[in-house]
Amino acid sequence: MSTDKQEREPLFSAKNRKLLTNPLNIDNPITVQVLGICSALAVTAKIKPAFVMALSVIVVTTFANLIISVMRNGIPPRIRIIVQLVVIASLVILVDQVLKAFVYDVSKQLSVFVGLIITNCIIMGRLEAFAMGNKPWPSILDGVGNGLGYGIILIIVGFVRELFGSGTIWGYHVIPEAFYDFGYKNNGFMILPPMALIIVGIIIWIQRSRNPELIEEN
């Protein structure tokens, strides 16, 4: 493709739209690419921290993809991992400081997991797989798309765990008092870490039965 043609390509051409929407379903970073599982599970006991975490990851993937894509021709391949880590770590420090300044309580809840965005494989994985070989604009879209795909799973898991575990959504009670009078109990088990794994397992199950091409061999 000549550069001329590239420039005339509209900002949201079909190809670029795909970059944005594929990660939401058939190329989801968590359930299909198996990237960034760690933080996805640990912060999802409630929706609010899950949402903040998703937002932070979207910001970091987008800007890391942009920066690395701009610099991609100047990075010597041998030291690219260190360069990528430095870019990611600086962005994560920014996000961490912003969270500490504006939403201190959530930042305390997320504890080490904000720092662990650095080693979140989604970011590294997308940098290696996409930003190192593509122009800045598609890279931004890819970053936003993958961040969103990650965020969606986080919010779904957070929603299920908070609704059944605490009977609340975003901290507001949604299960009517009458239910409790009939003997309904919050399922404390949902709050515990292992349930996050099982819920993600079920999400994968549902997704793969709807997209049979994703089914694995063994």
Next chain:
Amino acid sequence: MQELFNIFVKSIFVDNMVFAYFLGMCSYLAVSKTVNTSVGLGLAVIFVLGITVPVDYLLNDYILKPGALVWLDPEFADVDLSFLSFILFIAIIASMVQLVEMVVEKFSPALYSSLGIFLPLIAVNCAILGGSLFMQEREYQSLAQATSFGLGSGVGWFLAIVGIAAIREKIRYSNVPGPLRGLGITFIITGLMGIAFMSFLGIKL
């Protein structure tokens, strides 16, 4: 001595990296197809955690935490560099992993080739950085405590990955529903193993 042992046991069972904090899940899921490679990776993780946590402890104690620079000059008493900890920790980890890679390549080429791409990936294994960050957050009092925490977390991770690898080797012969095969069933088994590990929660150490 007793205290060190307590920290060690606690970080293996009660605060298990995989089951309680989900750290290092990416390589945990990717490398756990056979027991042999997972033993190799597990040992590498123990080794790297055993080195990086104490080194990062020293770094945190003498450079990063508020007032840590006093040994240079009393004037620095109110300097707080802790916002730099992410970038310095990851730099230490990346260089340690590089070092381990060179040592393994020299002394055990067989292990080196079987670990393949996963050895450099330890650098971005969240269990390693997570170990350092938990060490910083929990404010361990001495180098020995930090070391036993690092080693304990490594052993906990090793146990988890070897356990899941053994189960996955056997489950190949089972009739798992199509869409659940591979990743899905691994998640659910990990969840069940996590529930089993939660029985250690009641132990007072």
